[in-house]
Amino acid sequence: MALLLFVGTGVMGDEREDQQERRAERHKRKLERYQSNWNKLIPKYQNLQFAGSIGLLSAGIGWDYGKQRQWESEIMFGFVPEFSSNKTKVTFTVKQNYVPWEVSLGKNWVLEPLETGLFMNTVLADDFWVKEPEKYPSSYYKFSTRIRFHVFLGQRIAFDAGKHFPFRRITAYYELSTCDLYLLSKFTNKYVKMGDILSLSFGLKFHIF
DSSP, X not given: OHHHHHHHHHHHHHHHHHHHHXXXXXXXXXXXXXXXXXXXXXXXXXXXXXXXXXXXXXXXXXXXXXTTSOEEEEEEEEEEOGGGSSSOEEEEEEEEEEOOOOEEEETTEEEEEEEEEEEEEEEOSTTOOSSOOTTSOTTSSOSOSSEEEEEEEXXXXXXXXXXXXXXXXXXXXXEEEEEHHHHHHHHHOTTOOHHHHOEEEEEEEEEOO
């Protein structure tokens, strides 16, 4: 009887240890998933852009993801200086980029021959509106003056700095973009040329992770 009790106690002790180990392992996996989800929210790079229909100068943060980091999402704030309007205005942009492939140029240099995507831009000022004010006749304006939707094409060249530098990669780019209102003007007015509806921008990306 004593032998049976001893064996039974040992088995129960082993089961308790197994349960505790499984519990600890589940808790560890849960913490790892939790940390991984939070890490995804950390911006992967900083962005600085000149012109491009989103302000004279814009700055923001971005996230790259996908197997080849071919997708990027960005948010940016810019400004329109006073010389081009009656007062300085702030802009806000949400941007989605797609870079399908890259070509190694050797010695840490990389060419990204195609970049494309969409972005939405708004001016944070009371002078612009989403829904036309009541002072205008119904359907007088058939578009919003506050929000513009854009499409763009561009190219990039990047330098992989390595782990000993503050930035993993530094990317220079240019983009040609146009917006919904410009495209509508082009299709409805034969006197509007392609050069009239395109906007050129230049920028730098500083990749941290």
